[in-house]
Amino acid sequence: MGYVDIGRCEVFPGAGGSRAPVVYVIDLPEHPFDVATAATGLSAAVVRVPVRSWNDSLTPWPAAGVRPGAPDFGGHAEETLAELVGAAIPAVEAAHELAPARRAICGHSLGGLFSLYAFARDGSPFSACACLSGSVWYEGWVDYLRRVCPCGSGRYAYLSIGKKECRAGAPIMRTVQDDLEACAAILRERGHAVDMVVGPGNHMQHHTERLAAGLAALDARLADGA
DSSP: OOBBBBOOOEEOOOTTTTTTTEEEEESSSOOOOOOHHTTOOOOEEEEEEEEEEEHSSSSOOOOSSTTTTTTTTTHHHHHHHHHIIIIIHHHHHHTTTTTHHHOOEEEEHHHHHHHHHHHTTTOOOEEEEEESOOTTTSHHHHHHHHHHOOOOOEEEEEEEEETTOOOOOOOGGGHHHHHHHHHHHHHHHHEEEEEEEEEOOOSSOOOOOOOHHHHHHHHHHHHTTO
């Protein structure tokens, strides 16, 4: 498989058993998030899904790097999503005898952008998503979401960001909070239930706390039937 590292997926069972919802967390193999800690105490099962190339696997279309000399973005989110839905999810659920009625997707940074991309696709298998410090500053993203966002009846998105994120990074990144608020407005206009949380810190801080809060929000909403 080219984009999803299926062999390194990791399952953290929830208290709800094999038919409980499942949350798929997009992860970076080189610097993995502490998914085990963040998933503690949930009813839903949580599956850590590493991707092979952060910049290429998770971006929706090619774009220039954020600074001169920085690597460009490959734009292979469509292929990654196809592998996730067509191969990784069936393999993980079969191997662990999971039969969820509902699934959600969650990610941080470019993983958050990809999670929102996967959630907003027409016919998406995910009824909820968590976009944590998502890279929604990505060139063309907000306009794309405005064009493609489907009806959201019964669907839920949790969006979070650190209050200092708009003050640092390359210039293109400093619109991130405004862009995330625009995403929230688009989702709400299409009938999605949306929670947007502005918390402490910058993009590189409070990863585990943000992940735990996002997973808890998804767990509660999925338990209510979102």
